[in-house]
Amino acid sequence: MSAADTLGQERAPGGMEDEPANLLTRTIANIRSGNLGIVPIVVGQIFIVVFFSFKATNFFTAVNFGNVIIQMAGTTMLAFGVVFVLLLGEIDLSIGYVAGIGALTVAELQLPGSGHQLNGLIAIVIAVAVCALIGGIQGSIVAFVGVPSFVVTLAGYLIWQGVILGRLEVPGSIIIQDRWINYAANYYFSPFAGWLIAAIITALYALGALVRVVTAWRKHVAITNWFAIVGTTVGVAIATFGTVAICNHGVVQSRRLGLPLAGVLIVIFLIVLSFLAKRTTFGRHVYAVGGNAEAARRAGINVPRIRVLVFMISGATAAVGGIILAAYVNSVALTFPPGTLLLNSIAAAVIGGVSLFGGRGQVRGALLGALVIATVSNGLDTAGYSNGTIYIVTGLILLLAVTLDTVARRLQVRSGR
Amino acid sequence: MAETPLLQLRNVTKTFGSVEALTDVDFEVRKGEVMALVGDNGAGKSTLVKCVAGTHAADSGEIVFEGSQVHITGPKDAARLGIEVVYQDLALCDNLDVVQNMYLGREVNRFQVLDEPTMEQSTSRTLKSLAVTTISSIRQPVATLSGGQRQSVAVAKAVQWNSKLVILDEPTAALGVAQTEQVLALVRRLGEQGLGVVIISHNLHDIFETADRITVLRLGRNAGVFERRKTSQQEIVEAITAGTRTKVAGGPSTGASG
Numbered sequence: 001m002s003a004a005d006t007l008g009q010e011r012a013p014g015g016m017e018d019e020p021a022n023l024l025t026r027t028i029a030n031i032r033s034g035n036l037g038i039v040p041i042v043v044g045q046i047f048i049v050v051f052f053s054f055k056a057t058n059f060f061t062a063v064n065f066g067n068v069i070i071q072m073a074g075t076t077m078l079a080f081g082v083v084f085v086l087l088l089g090e091i092d093l094s095i096g097y098v099a100g101i102g103a104l105t106v107a108e109l110q111l112p113g114s115g116h117q118l119n120g121l122i123a124i125v126i127a128v129a130v131c132a133l134i135g136g137i138q139g140s141i142v143a144f145v146g147v148p149s150f151v152v153t154l155a156g157y158l159i160w161q162g163v164i165l166g167r168l169e170v171p172g173s174i175i176i177q178d179r180w181i182n183y184a185a186n187y188y189f190s191p192f193a194g195w196l197i198a199a200i201i202t203a204l205y206a207l208g209a210l211v212r213v214v215t216a217w218r219k220h221v222a223i224t225n226w227f228a229i230v231g232t233t234v235g236v237a238i239a240t241f242g243t244v245a246i247c248n249h250g251v252v253q254s255r256r257l258g259l260p261l262a263g264v265l266i267v268i269f270l271i272v273l274s275f276l277a278k279r280t281t282f283g284r285h286v287y288a289v290g291g292n293a294e295a296a297r298r299a300g301i302n303v304p305r306i307r308v309l310v311f312m313i314s315g316a317t318a319a320v321g322g323i324i325l326a327a328y329v330n331s332v333a334l335t336f337p338p339g340t341l342l343l344n345s346i347a348a349a350v351i352g353g354v355s356l357f358g359g360r361g362q363v364r365g366a367l368l369g370a371l372v373i374a375t376v377s378n379g380l381d382t383a384g385y386s387n388g389t390i391y392i393v394t395g396l397i398l399l400l401a402v403t404l405d406t407v408a409r410r411l412q413v414r415s416g417r
Numbered sequence: 418m419a420e421t422p423l424l425q426l427r428n429v430t431k432t433f434g435s436v437e438a439l440t441d442v443d444f445e446v447r448k449g450e451v452m453a454l455v456g457d458n459g460a461g462k463s464t465l466v467k468c469v470a471g472t473h474a475a476d477s478g479e480i481v482f483e484g485s486q487v488h489i490t491g492p493k494d495a496a497r498l499g500i501e502v503v504y505q506d507l508a509l510c511d512n513l514d515v516v517q518n519m520y521l522g523r524e525v526n527r528f529q530v531l532d533e534p535t536m537e538q539s540t541s542r543t544l545k546s547l548a549v550t551t552i553s554s555i556r557q558p559v560a561t562l563s564g565g566q567r568q569s570v571a572v573a574k575a576v577q578w579n580s581k582l583v584i585l586d587e588p589t590a591a592l593g594v595a596q597t598e599q600v601l602a603l604v605r606r607l608g609e610q611g612l613g614v615v616i617i618s619h620n621l622h623d624i625f626e627t628a629d630r631i632t633v634l635r636l637g638r639n640a641g642v643f644e645r646r647k648t649s650q651q652e653i654v655e656a657i658t659a660g661t662r663t664k665v666a667g668g669p670s671t672g673a674s675g
Contacts, residue, residue, distance in 0.1 A: 219534040281526045284513075288521055291510035298492075298508045299522030359512035 040404055041351065041368050044397075045375065052379030059382045062249035066260050069247075070185055070328060072374030073262035074099070077321030078345035079352070079366035080273050081314035086349055087277070087290045088307060089358025090142065090149040092314045094156030096342030098134055099322030100164045100332070102127045106323050107332040108167075110178035120180030128319040134160070135315020136308055143304035149311075157342075165334065173333035176326060185327035187261040191248040194259035198240040201267060205236045240267075262324055266367065269317070274363040286310060290358030321345070340391070347394065348373055351401040372397060421484040423448045423613040424469065424500075424582055429478035431464055438464040439637045441478070446582060446613040451604060453628035453645075454617045457657055460634040462617050466584055470502045471495040483581070499581035505590060507571040511560035515552060516540045518559055519574045543577040544569075547606055551599065565596025569603055582613040589623050601626050621650045635660040 053060035078095050085092045109116060109123035118126070138156050142149045168174070176182055189197060209229050216223050223229070243263065250257035277283040285306050288296040297303050325341070326332050350356065351372055352365025373394055380390045426444040430437070439461045446452045456462050467473040469480065471489045479486050482498050489495050495502075509518050516533070519540045525532040540555050549569045552562065559567060568588055575583050585604065589597040604627045607614045618624050624631060625645060633640040633656040640660040643653065 216534055219538060221534045221537060279531055280529045281524045281531060282529065284517060284524055284531060285522075287513060288510045288517075291512035292508070294506075295508040295510050295521065298504075300493075301522045359510070 038353065038365070038368060041353070041365075041372060041401065044401075045368070045372055048372065048375050048379065052375070052383060056379060056383035059379055062246050063252055063257065064378065064382065065243075065246045066188070066250050066257055066263075068371075068374050068378050069243075069263040069266070070260050071378060072370045073185065073260075073266055074321040074325035074328070075341065075345050075348055075373065076266050076367055076370040077269060077317050077324060078341065079348035079370050080269055080363060081317030082345050082349040083273075083352075083354050083361055083363050083366045084277070084286060084310045085149075085314050086346075086354045086356060087286050087358060087361055088310050089290045089293075089356075090307070090310070091346075091356075092135075092138070092149065092153045092311065093342065094134075094138060094153040094160060095314060095318040095321075095345065096337050097157055097160035097164060098131050098315050098318040099325065099341060100337045101134065101160050102131045102319030102322035103326035103332045103336060104164055104167060104174070105130050105319075106178075106181050107174040107176050107326065110176060110181060111174060112177065120178035123178070124181065124184075124323060127323060128316050131315040131319035131322075132312045133315070135311040135313070135318075138315075139308040139311025140304075142311065143307035164336070168332070168334045173331050175331045177330075181323065182327045182330055183261055184265070184324045185260075185262055186330075188247075188258040189261065189264070191244075191256070191258055194244040194248055195241075197259060197264060198244040201240045202233075202237040204271075206233050209233050265320070265324070269320070270363060270367055273313075273317075277363050282306070282309070287359055290360075292359075344373055344394070345370070347398045351398055353405065369401075420448070422446060422481075423450075423483060425481040426465070426469070427479045427481070429465070429468060429475045429480070431461075431468060431473060431475050437637055439468070439475070442634065442637070442639055444632055444639075446615055448581075448613055449608055449611045450629045451608040451614040451616060451627050453624040453631040454615055454634065455619075455621070455624060455631060455653065455657060456634035456640070459636070460657075461637040462634055463586070464637075465634070466502065466586065466615070466617065469495065469500060469582075470584065496578070499579060500584070501575035501578065501580040501582070502584045503568075503571045503575050503586065503588065505587045507567055509559045509567060509571060509574075512558060514558050515544075515555040515562075515570055518570060519543070519577060521574075523578070539577070540573075543573050546610075547573055547576070547603060549573060549603065563596060564592045565599040568592065568596075568600045572600075572603055572607070576607060576612065580612065582615070583607060584615040584617070586617050587619070588616065589618065589620060597623065621653060624653075625650060633657055633660075 049060070058064060078099060081095060082092065105127035106120070106123045108114070109118045109126060110120050111117060134156070138149075138152050141147050141152045209232075213223060213229065244259050247257065247259045247263070277286065285296065285301050288299070288301060289303050289306050293303055296306075321341075322337060325337060345366075348369035349361065349366045350369065352361070352367070352369030354361025354365050376393055376397060377390045380393060422445040424444075424446045426442060428441045428443065429439055430441060431439040442461065442465060444454075444465060454462050454465065464473065468475045469489065471492045471494050474490055480489060481487070482500075487494075487498060489498070489500075510521065513521070516537050520536045525535045537555065544550075544552065544555065547569070549566075552566050552569070559570060562570065572583070572585065572588070588600050588604065592600060601623055604614060604616055608627075608629070616624070616627060628645050631643045631645060631648070631653060633643070633653060635657060638660075640656045643656070
């Protein structure tokens with residue numbers, strides 16, 4: 001019998017030696033039991049890329065590759081926050097306009113001649129803090145008063161939209177001139193710096209894997225998933241160096257582009273937030289509250305505190321996303337943020353396998369979901385389709401992803417798990 | 418057996434408004450003993466457990482733990498003394514794996530970073546010591562476990578913190594025959610390991626399988642303490658329904674010699 005056989009009555013409860021021997025057998029076991037993981041989304045993404053490469057001549061180019069990264073960065077940041085909120089089984093409908101508040105705050109604080117002009121970096125820190133505070137207030141109303149998060153954040157949606165409209169009614173828009181802020185979407189690393197960043201990311205990942213191996217070895221815990229550890233490290237190396245290689249080939253009007261800063265920001269947030277979710281006590285408690293809040297409370301976890309902190313994360317990531325989006329157009333206008341931002345970022349997390357009912361999902365899912373949405377939208381745009389078509393296709397993909405997940409889960413229940 | 422009982426309740430009374438949930442109730446558990454707590458609905462079993470677990474405070478009467486009088490005013494007091502309750506709904510997070518559930522709220526961490534190998538090892542050790550062998554991987558989510566396995570995890574979670582007294586509320590209520598046997602064996606093992614065990618159950622079969630002694634409550638009052646070897650299901654049923662107080666053997670007042 002394969003190691004994936006879970007009936008082993010006579011087996012020791014230790015578990016480590018009973019883990020499926022490698023990533024492949026485990027993946028197969030997972031798929032058979034209805035847990036599809038990231039397989040469908042990766043397959044779907046490959047299909048989308050191939051499809052548009054044939055459909056649109058300008059799609060499969062180094063320049064457009066960089067474009068997709070920058071275009072997806074804002075949505076991805078918001079989606080990272082959405083993951084935490086959804087893990088709790090809550091919802092945050094305010095993030096679109098909280099992102100707007102973040103962008104408005106930096107725009108306001110960098111405004112020359114306003115009397116309160118600050119360095120762009122300081123403005124960014126303040127904007128993120130303001131939005132975290134907004135999240136904290138909304139989260140407190142959810143956690144301490146018990147008002148459903150849907151209602152609290154729907155109120156936030158209206159309130160923050162109102163604030164933005166009120167401030168921008170007269171000027172119509174505020175131009176962002178501060179270069180630090182605009183770098184968020186417009187800065188490209190030199191080819192050498194790009195390679196260096198790829199090397200650093202790969203080295204850090206390999207180091208992390210090494211630390212895990214060494215601790216396990218020191219604690220005499222057997223490591224059976226060598227294939228997974230080595231495989232993912234190699235995968236990270238290929239992905240980072242591949243991305244840099246393609247980006248370094250981008251040339252616009254005889255100007256060499258390179259790795260966009262926005263892409264590096266995505267990776268930094270991915271690493272930090274994944275670590276927070278998976279390897280810290282806080283992250284564990286987020287999953288616990290989302291899985292069974294009553295059990296978490298009885299286990300001594302301060303449930304309201306976890307709720308407030310998660311809404312603060314949601315506010316902070318929304319601010320970062322909003323700043324990147326504003327930097328992309330060098331301004332904050334009455335039409336900011338784009339109407340699709342909120343729903344696209346929630347859709348990104350859901351397409352990435354995060355459950356709306358709490359307790360299930362991963363941070364990286366948001367990145368994959370946002371990548372799919374951005375690729376489809378970019379591809380249709382490049383191929384000359386209208387916005388209407390983009391919305392329809394995005395909606396269909398969302399429906400397909402969730403249907404697939406639901407059907408897989410039903411099979412899982414039927415197979416007695 | 419001539420030692421101080423692990424837990425002793427004397428003349429405990431608890432009222433909710435005008436309702437007397439417990440009236441002058443005596444109760445005791447010795448080390449290494451499985452004590453069953455039975456009674457009809459509304460007999461006061463749950464209230465008694467909640468007084469010990471710190472969910473309710475008794476109005477009067479005393480609680481003596483390991484020979485000294487204690488005041489249990491909250492669940493944390495109970496936990497500090499080494500009293501753990503496994504409630505009927507188990508309080509497990511389905512989306513977390515066995516290790517994560519065992520350490521829920523008490524994660525081993527350094528600077529907030531989880532120390533997974535340590536938690537994994539000690540979970541493995543605890544399950545081994547309780548001879549819970551049916552769980553193939555302690556890294557599988559609790560949602561994938563059977564009812565008996567989940568109950569085993571909940572019990573293991575309760576005993577791994579050096580607890581001295583474990584209270585099980587209807588541990589077999591939702592289980593099939595084979596799984597019930599599994600859990601009952603686990604309950605007996607807890608007693609053999611020197612813990613005090615209180616098992617609340619409606620199922621007399623389960624009680625006669627596991628308990629050393631049986632305390633019967635009726636309408637918030639003592640209706641007798643019986644030694645399992647010297648009694649019959651018939652007698653227990655009579656005590657539960659009619660409250661006959663015959664053949665009180667090893668009762669709290671004479672317990673030490675019983």
